[in-house]
Amino acid sequence: MTVYAGLISRSMAYVLDALIVAVFTGVTATALGMVASVVGELAHRLSALVLSSYLEFLPFLFAFYCTVFWALAGRTPGMAVFGLRVVRAEGGPLGWTASFLRALLLAFFPIGALWLLVDRRRQGLPDKVARTTVLRLSSPRDEVTAALRTAR
Amino acid sequence: MSMPGLLDLGDVAIGAAIRAGESTAEALARVRAAGEAAGERASAETSGLRARFAALAERGAAERAKRQAEARARAAGALDAAMTAVASSALVNRIVDVQVDRMLRLFEDEPERIQPLVRGQRDTMVGEVVGRVRAGAAAGDAAVDRLTLRMSRRGAEADPT
Numbered sequence: 376m377t378v379y380a381g382l383i384s385r386s387m388a389y390v391l392d393a394l395i396v397a398v399f400t401g402v403t404a405t406a407l408g409m410v411a412s413v414v415g416e417l418a419h420r421l422s423a424l425v426l427s428s429y430l431e432f433l434p435f436l437f438a439f440y441c442t443v444f445w446a447l448a449g450r451t452p453g454m455a456v457f458g459l460r461v462v463r464a465e466g467g468p469l470g471w472t473a474s475f476l477r478a479l480l481l482a483f484f485p486i487g488a489l490w491l492l493v494d495r496r497r498q499g500l501p502d503k504v505a506r507t508t509v510l511r512l513s514s515p516r517d518e519v520t521a522a523l524r525t526a527r
Numbered sequence: 528m529s530m531p532g533l534l535d536l537g538d539v540a541i542g543a544a545i546r547a548g549e550s551t552a553e554a555l556a557r558v559r560a561a562g563e564a565a566g567e568r569a570s571a572e573t574s575g576l577r578a579r580f581a582a583l584a585e586r587g588a589a590e591r592a593k594r595q596a597e598a599r600a601r602a603a604g605a606l607d608a609a610m611t612a613v614a615s616s617a618l619v620n621r622i623v624d625v626q627v628d629r630m631l632r633l634f635e636d637e638p639e640r641i642q643p644l645v646r647g648q649r650d651t652m653v654g655e656v657v658g659r660v661r662a663g664a665a666a667g668d669a670a671v672d673r674l675t676l677r678m679s680r681r682g683a684e685a686d687p688t
Contacts, residue, residue, distance in 0.1 A: 381668025384661075458661045492675050511665065 379497035380511040384457045385488070389481070391453030396437045404429055434482040441478035446471045457511075464498070464506045477505035 404426055411422035444451040449468055450460045461477070463469060469477070480487060480501035487500030496508055613619060634641055 381665075382671045383667030384664040387664055456657060456660065457664050458657075492671070493679065511668075 378511050380457075380459045380509040381497060382489075382492060384459055384511055385491070385509060388451070388453040388457045388459055389485070389488075391456060392440065392451045393437060395452060396440050397433065400429065400433065400436055438475070438478040438482040441481065442471070442474045445469050445474040445478065454509075459509055459511055461507050461509050464496070464502070464508050469505075469507060473505040473507060477501045477507055480504055 404422075408422040408426055411418035441451055445461055446469055449462065454460065461469060463473065484500070488502075489499065490503070491497045491499040494503075498508055502508055
């Protein structure tokens with residue numbers, strides 16, 4: 376049975392994705408910093424700058440991560456764990472523009488997603504703007520059906 | 528003191544009869560008292576005997592349980608010793624070595640027979656964990672939906688417009 380995903384599923388998927396991005400970028404930045412500290416003074420200063428602006432870049436990286444996954448697969452790894460899939464409101468896969476718009480709003484204004492609490496189709500502000508909705512697929516068969524539907 | 532007259536003889540007879548009755552009653556009372564005392568003595572002796580029997584039965588049951596436990600422990604010890612002797616015997620060691628070598632050779636020669644089993648087990652475990660996580664999240668969604676629905680209804684009732 377396919378239903379609209381609620382606040383808890385989507386929040387947990389969001390937190391899981393944010394954790395993945397934070398861990399990945401943190402490990403990468405640390406590794407680059409360690410390499411740069413060996414290479415030379417200029418690289419060391421550059422790595423210090425990157426590490427200090429790490430938190431500022433994090434939302435952009437998160438938006439990029441979401442855009443790529445939504446446009447290519449219709450779901451992020453966090454959403455896959457919770458059996459969620461983002462589709463266009465009228466059905467069909469997301470395009471790059473809609474994915475980017477939705478990801479940007481979700482990364483920089485996540486509180487707008489709380490509109491889903493009072494919306495009939497569980498659409499938050501990013502969904503309203505990008506004209507998308509999030510479905511919960513309760514069984515593998517649903518997932519195959521939804522994948523075929525979005526592929527058309 | 529003069530001899531009683533003829534008329535007084537009747538009174539004498541009645542008095543004698545009453546006296547005889549009283550004597551009989553007293554004798555009967557004595558006999559009854561003696562009987563009751565004898566009955567009490569017999570009852571006391573019976574209850575004492577019964578208590579002695581109960582104590583003996585209790586002692587017998589305790590001894591029987593103790594002997595049974597000792598016999599059971601001896602049997603278990605003998606069984607353990609026999610199993611250890613069999614398991615550590617040279618013949619069994621050789622049989623196990625041969626079978627283990629055979630299994631290792633099978634794994635080495637035909638890994639495709641083992642891989643699906645391992646993969647299936649892993650997939651089942653992962654699927655179970657994911658299923659639990661999804662079910663928990665779906666239950667949370669349903670609870671939040673119920674809460675928001677109740678609040679929105681209450682708000683609609685409070686607002687007359």
